[in-house]
Amino acid sequence: MTSGTSPSQSSQVVSLEQPTLSAACEAIADGIEREALVTVFGRCTVDYEGRASSTLEAGDRHVMLKPDGAALVHTDEGQQPVNWQPPGCEHDVFCEGPEATDDDDGTTDVDALVLESARSTPDERLRVRFQRVLQVSAFSGTDENDLSLSGTEEDLRRRILEEPSLLEPGFTPLATERDTPAGAVDIYGEDTAGRTVVVELKRRRVGPDAVGQLRRYVDALERDLHAGADVRGILVAPSVTDRADRLLVEHGLEFVSLEPTA
Secondary structure (H helix, E strand, O other), X not given: OOOOOOOEEOOOEEEEEOOOHHHHHHHHHHHHHOOOEEEEEEEEEEEEEOOOEEEEEEEEEEEEEOOOOXXXXXXXXXXXXXXXXXXXXXXXXXXXXXXXXXXXXXXEEOOEEEEEEEEOOOOEEEEEEEEEEEEEEEEOOOOOOOOXXXXXXXXXHHHHHHOHHHOOOOOEEEEEEEEEOOEEEEEEEEOOOOOEEEEEEOOOOEOHHHHHHHHHHHHHHHHHOOOOOOEEEEXXXXXXXXXXXXXXXXXXXXXXXXXXXX
């Protein structure tokens, strides 16, 4: 495939070769939203604002956005990135400039595609501005051999069942794998006020998908239980992305930071 926006897709991979900037922007935004590993190669400038400022003039570079918030900018030389942001940053993508019609094929495009990776503590922002994108890919998957990862969701469940106060004082587990119209709830219980509590367990840092899953369980139980039932949803994981944290607040859900093993 040498041109255009025709993607090679599966449930795990989206890849575009020589896409328009608008098509590339859409693919990158989708990849960020579903917590995929996103890579972009093309002609770009790089600007960093933070404790110091730096600028790289236009050149062909490979940019990688990781689901944990890390961002890496590589050239065709060396093994180290020429610029980077650490895990915990928030990724964003947008287009700059007015749309213009391409008379050859009727497609529209914009002046530039901008990738940003930012964090607030400390205040830092990495901005990569693409004038041309040669390839963009988004890969969804997990690395089960991640050496930094210890424990399983079953370990996390066992910790809470053996010491319910890890979730919150007075929490009483009533069932595990309780069926709901939206699927099985990891832990089902009650708080000190007698309110139903739905607990969703994740052994690693999670994003918006986990929040959506918890919300579906809460909504299903509110419909399934008696009228006016007050159902709380608590997501338990080592950490969540900034986007997931905002969604938790937006939907009135809660988060408890807990590792699978003590």
